[in-house]
Amino acid sequence: MSRPVTIKDIAKKFKCSPSTVSRALNNHPVINEDTRRNLQEYARKVGYQRNQVSLNLLNKKTASIGVVVPTINNYYESAIIEGIDAVLQPLGYSLNICVTKEQFLLEQGYVEKLLSNRVEGIFVSVSQETFDAGHYEHFESVYNRNLPLIFIDREYEGFAVGSVTIDDYQGAFTAVEHLIKTGRRRIAHLRGPLSMSVAEQRFRGYTECLKQYGFEEDESLIIHTDFKVESAIKPVYQLLDLPNKPDAIFCVNDQTAIGAMKVIRDRGLDIPGEIAVAGFDDSPISGYISPSLTSVARPGRQLGMKAARIFLDYQYAEKKEAFSEHIILPPQLVIRESTFRE
């Protein structure tokens, strides 16, 4: 019903060939001035819309790129996408966003689908399941096609053209260093599940920093949590019950930091006076809670933009053999009230 007008339709109407219509609409100089004007006018009148699908087939180009991410409804992830978009939309690319919900099978399916749709590049933040299982075979066909494949957020050394990640290790190190430099001596850590690389790297940043500054390792100060507020509650109560309780807590993310702060306040202890708290993510929350939370900011938007630029570099490069660019962005420590000390 109400099939879009085609060039052929217009040609028939004007008793001329599709070639003429095509050239007229594209302002090809060889077309007679009158013909051109008439055809353009008529095309506008009947609401002609060039069929990009046919052009995609003809030119073997789609100007669309795939973005495969675990979730989209999250400040950091959506900042990444906005960054990619900010660079690529102005150049005419459209984004085909695929949400994997951390599921391997969905991820695999989306990659196939994107290939089938002949996207010109794929950005991927691999799902947790993929990372756990180490199954990266579904990216092989991407690589074999010589299609730009850029890992974002979570790196994979295998065969990507590029990757942009954030140095969680460095971020954690800096945060803990800040705590040390402001005089804390017993620094605890709310550690995320080590199966997740972010948690693992932040944990390493914590231990390495302590080591470099000559602190004893103290197992009792390392607490297992996941990334949720609630998972921090009980363990932090126990932490505060220690005979030799900590004077600072570095948390794997802002959520657990908030959980910790609740407990600390509940025990009547002062933040940052008696215990300092630092988080990770610099989520929108952290500036607004009271006391405001010192946190490590991950530059998601910047990450997305960098990733997009790697894509462009590759896409418009002369020789495409061993191109590969790996960028590690430094996170930024944002110091707020929760660790403040004169």
Next chain:
Amino acid sequence: MSRPVTIKDIAKKFKCSPSTVSRALNNHPVINEDTRRNLQEYARKVGYQRNQVSLNLLNKKTASIGVVVPTINNYYESAIIEGIDAVLQPLGYSLNICVTKEQFLLEQGYVEKLLSNRVEGIFVSVSQETFDAGHYEHFESVYNRNLPLIFIDREYEGFAVGSVTIDDYQGAFTAVEHLIKTGRRRIAHLRGPLSMSVAEQRFRGYTECLKQYGFEEDESLIIHTDFKVESAIKPVYQLLDLPNKPDAIFCVNDQTAIGAMKVIRDRGLDIPGEIAVAGFDDSPISGYISPSLTSVARPGRQLGMKAARIFLDYQYAEKKEAFSEHIILPPQLVIRESTFRE
């Protein structure tokens, strides 16, 4: 370089016709068992990927839909998108997301582009500029094509197939009613710019509720802000300096509520004891600040899902003449500490 393998390539290799290859790969029953197996095996070996672009042209279907939104990096907006995605991805649709940054020209361009790409439907949350100027002409061609056009978040009565919006008026009314029922008598309002329909509706909800409960209208209790934390600071100081100061503040969103709470605390007043505060949006922040903030939750994900279902209803309906479905979702008041009273 490394051009994808086509059906023709395979046909040449096997000295048969493309038809046979196509049928073999699609398990068409008419194909000889051996031929089928051989071809499928070979196709897998050389990594054949069906070219969906050519199929899109052939079938005049793209299984892709456009989503035009002002921004994506925001809890509510991205929840909407996730909702759409949750319903449509499992059915094989892909989302073509266009970020307008509230700009009319970008929005217009994206709509053209989506039409050109022959998407099968368009979801749009119109940009502020479009709303202000009332320029909806760029949607006419969508409508004329009989293409499902669904307005989300911000309605337009003109010609959409459907719309899903949230009843901001009702949300505001409920929030103010809650304040009244918990005994507040002088309820102030931090009002957003009336040019924005959400602000306008929330303001109406506020005034109507007061009227229905027989309260006098008091201009001095209505404060102009935009949606930012800072914009609330100064006006709230003035508000608290009133001889007859308010015992509750209903804020146009959570950000301004947070600004208000900062000032109230700074003045040494107790929340909710002396002044109650309610916000709008139920952003992730609101549960974590202290005291936690009573707020009106907008069911973004649900909105997206409903919108997607309207699209499906229309797309697979028999007769498509005067189809049109307008849903208004009720927001949900989430009561927390900031308005609590025994």
Next chain:
DNA sequence: AAAAAAATTTCAAACGTTTGCATTTACATC
């Protein structure tokens, strides 16, 4: 061995557009 039936494969057109090359038309020159 011929004819009929069944099984398998091929042909050709279609989707909408662009573009190099060929053809037609219009006009000027001798």
Next chain:
DNA sequence: GATGTAAATGCAAACGTTTGAAATTTTTTT
């Protein structure tokens, strides 16, 4: 009037796949 030149238009192929109808091959029946 014939010829040459320039301007405008048309032809046909291409992109990759599917599919009804036709053609071919194989198998069965007489």
